[in-house]
Amino acid sequence: MARRTNSIGHRTISALVLSALIFTFSSLTGAQTRPPAATSPRVPAKPKLVVLLVVDQMRGDYVDKFLGQWTGGLKRLVEEGAWFRDAAFPYAATETCVGHATISTGAFPATHGMVANAWWDRKEQKMVTCTADPDPSVKNTGYAGATPKGADTAWRLAVPSFAEELKFQTSETTRIVTFSLKARAAITMAGHKADAATWFDGGAWVTSSPYGTQPFIEEQAKSHPAKADFGKTWSLSLPESAYWYGEKALGAVPPDGWDLTFPHPLRGKMGVGEPDGAFYEQWASSPYADTALTELAEKAVDALNLGKAAGTDFLAVSYSSVDYVGHEFGPRSREIQDILVRLDKDLGDLFAHLDQKVGRGNYVVALSADHGVVPIPEDMQKTGADAGVLHLPELQERIEKAVEPFNYAKPAVARISGSDIYFAPGVYDKLQQDHAALQVVLDAALAQPGVAAVYRAEELRDRPATQSPVHRAMANSYFPGRSGDLFILPKPYWLLDGTPTGKQRSYGTGHGVPYNYDQHVPVLLMGFGIQPGQYFQPITPADIAPTLAALCGITLSSRDGHVLAEALKRPASTSAPAKSSLGAPRN
Numbered sequence: 001m002a003r004r005t006n007s008i009g010h011r012t013i014s015a016l017v018l019s020a021l022i023f024t025f026s027s028l029t030g031a032q033t034r035p036p037a038a039t040s041p042r043v044p045a046k047p048k049l050v051v052l053l054v055v056d057q058m059r060g061d062y063v064d065k066f067l068g069q070w071t072g073g074l075k076r077l078v079e080e081g082a083w084f085r086d087a088a089f090p091y092a093a094t095e096t097c098v099g100h101a102t103i104s105t106g107a108f109p110a111t112h113g114m115v116a117n118a119w120w121d122r123k124e125q126k127m128v129t130c131t132a133d134p135d136p137s138v139k140n141t142g143y144a145g146a147t148p149k150g151a152d153t154a155w156r157l158a159v160p161s162f163a164e165e166l167k168f169q170t171s172e173t174t175r176i177v178t179f180s181l182k183a184r185a186a187i188t189m190a191g192h193k194a195d196a197a198t199w200f201d202g203g204a205w206v207t208s209s210p211y212g213t214q215p216f217i218e219e220q221a222k223s224h225p226a227k228a229d230f231g232k233t234w235s236l237s238l239p240e241s242a243y244w245y246g247e248k249a250l251g252a253v254p255p256d257g258w259d260l261t262f263p264h265p266l267r268g269k270m271g272v273g274e275p276d277g278a279f280y281e282q283w284a285s286s287p288y289a290d291t292a293l294t295e296l297a298e299k300a301v302d303a304l305n306l307g308k309a310a311g312t313d314f315l316a317v318s319y320s321s322v323d324y325v326g327h328e329f330g331p332r333s334r335e336i337q338d339i340l341v342r343l344d345k346d347l348g349d350l351f352a353h354l355d356q357k358v359g360r361g362n363y364v365v366a367l368s369a370d371h372g373v374v375p376i377p378e379d380m381q382k383t384g385a386d387a388g389v390l391h392l393p394e395l396q397e398r399i400e401k402a403v404e405p406f407n408y409a410k411p412a413v414a415r416i417s418g419s420d421i422y423f424a425p426g427v428y429d430k431l432q433q434d435h436a437a438l439q440v441v442l443d444a445a446l447a448q449p450g451v452a453a454v455y456r457a458e459e460l461r462d463r464p465a466t467q468s469p470v471h472r473a474m475a476n477s478y479f480p481g482r483s484g485d486l487f488i489l490p491k492p493y494w495l496l497d498g499t500p501t502g503k504q505r506s507y508g509t510g511h512g513v514p515y516n517y518d519q520h521v522p523v524l525l526m527g528f529g530i531q532p533g534q535y536f537q538p539i540t541p542a543d544i545a546p547t548l549a550a551l552c553g554i555t556l557s558s559r560d561g562h563v564l565a566e567a568l569k570r571p572a573s574t575s576a577p578a579k580s581s582l583g584a585p586r587n
């Protein structure tokens with residue numbers, strides 16, 4: 001391990017020395033062929049393009065551990081950008097919709113209202129997803145003749161996104177374009193309206209009626225990038241010795257048609273000739289899906305001339321496949337390492353494309369993740385640590401049994417979704433007046449294996465001052481009306497699992513709790529206005545949007561995050577010539 005760290009350190013130092021030499025040299029040679037100052041390009045006042053990249057389920061420590069395996073875009077972000085090494089979501093609901101909404105708005109779920117991927121709608125008495133829109137005039141639409149179901153929008157996002165504010169507060173020339181495999185990512189990154197917000201559903205690229213459609217996406221969709229990958233095989237990219245951990249991830253649950261070891265063929269369930277549901281699951285769990293998203297992003301830059309208009313454009317990509325692979329194979333797998341190796345290559349291509357089309361230094365990139373992941377419980381148990389599965393249907397049964405003698409509606413619990421417990425209409429109001437019954441319910445929940453604590457809604461409302469980080473995290477997640485009545489805090493390394501009793505768990509592991517393995521994510525900034533370096537102060541991904549807003553000169557209405565001022569260049573010398581070329585900002 002020490003050797004690994006040393007070699008990275010040496011390489012970083014020599015790369016810096018080398019790039020300084022190259023810079024000095026190119027400045028000198030440049031002076032011979034070009035007149036100085038007057039015609040040298042002026043540092044633009046604002047970035048021409050903001051690029052937001054979210055890697056779904058990328059733990060913060062993947063950068064520390066796997067940096068030595070990277071040679072492309074991820075490595076470039078670390079070496080040329082500002083790397084915040086202690087970034088973590090300060091809330092409990094570490095899920096996709098919540099994380100993307102936080103990064104996009106600069107607000108916590110208590111403010112932006114996206115409290116989970118899906119929650120119990122008390123009025124409708126059913127589960128709703130964070131993007132499901134009941135407005136009958138809204139409809140999802142498909143590219144290349146696809147006819148998707150449903151209607152997904154950002155109507156539940158209670159504040160505008162950074163991209164929306166950028167468009168509204170500047171000259172309205174901003175183009176907003178987002179891509180992901182998931183609706184809840186593409187939509188939350190864009191906001192309520194966009195020039196394009198595109199996701200993948202049932203083998204097709206889709207969007208919905210509030211968002212624009214683009215001919216270049218239609219063209220790309222017609223070439224069926226997913227189907228074109230049918231028959232390919234995902235093999236390890238590096239020599240076996242370059243990978244951490246064993247060949248098989250303990251407790252992993254691969255998609256149908258795949259083994260626990262490489263190579264992984266993309267041939268569907270039975271290996272028959274046609275793409276089936278299992279194929280699309282395999283594709284989404286493979287590096288090929290990341291490459292398809294990267295191609296769409298590059299096509300967007302070309303087709304719309306992003307970064308060439310009067311205003312600042314906004315391009316966002318959420319790479320979903322790391323999340324699928326993480327759920328299946330866990331964080332201690334070769335699969336998670338290899339998909340990052342391949343993503344590193346894709347991001348290298350994307351940055352090279354942006355350098356060429358927009359110009360190095362004219363765009364700013366922010367990369368982060370929506371949440372991390374807990375090790376597969378069966379794997380963690382090997383260490384002798386207290387780890388396990390907190391079975392939610394069993395918890396529900398315990399609570400029902402506990403309230404039985406107290407004459408409540410049956411069932412008393414309407415739903416347990418993640419850590420949120422929702423009671424049937426009227427039950428929790430009555431429980432709050434009925435201390436004996438409430439105590440019995442709380443005791444029953446605490447008796448469930450894996451439960452560390454239970455919080456009540458009234459303890460979280462209005463974000464009370466507290467010294468407990470877990471209590472504060474629960475309160476930062478609480479949004480009245482949408483959050484539950486009671487909240488389960490599992491013990492560390494206990495996986496919340498909703499698999500029906502008697503059925504086998506259909507995935508390896510998950511996320512969604514206020515512990516560091518779910519909260520700690522990378523935050524990397526690079527390009528326009530960014531001061532490269534490693535930064536160790538604790539920050540949150542809600543700081544990304546305020547920082548981008550500062551670079552673009554706009555104001556966010558309801559942010560919980562702060563400007564990462566330490567990583568911003570001071571534009572002191574834009575009018576006076578720089579004293580030394582080495583000290584000049586390398587925009």
Ligand SMILES: [Zn+2]
Pocket residue numbers: 057096323327511
């Ligand atoms: Zn996930």
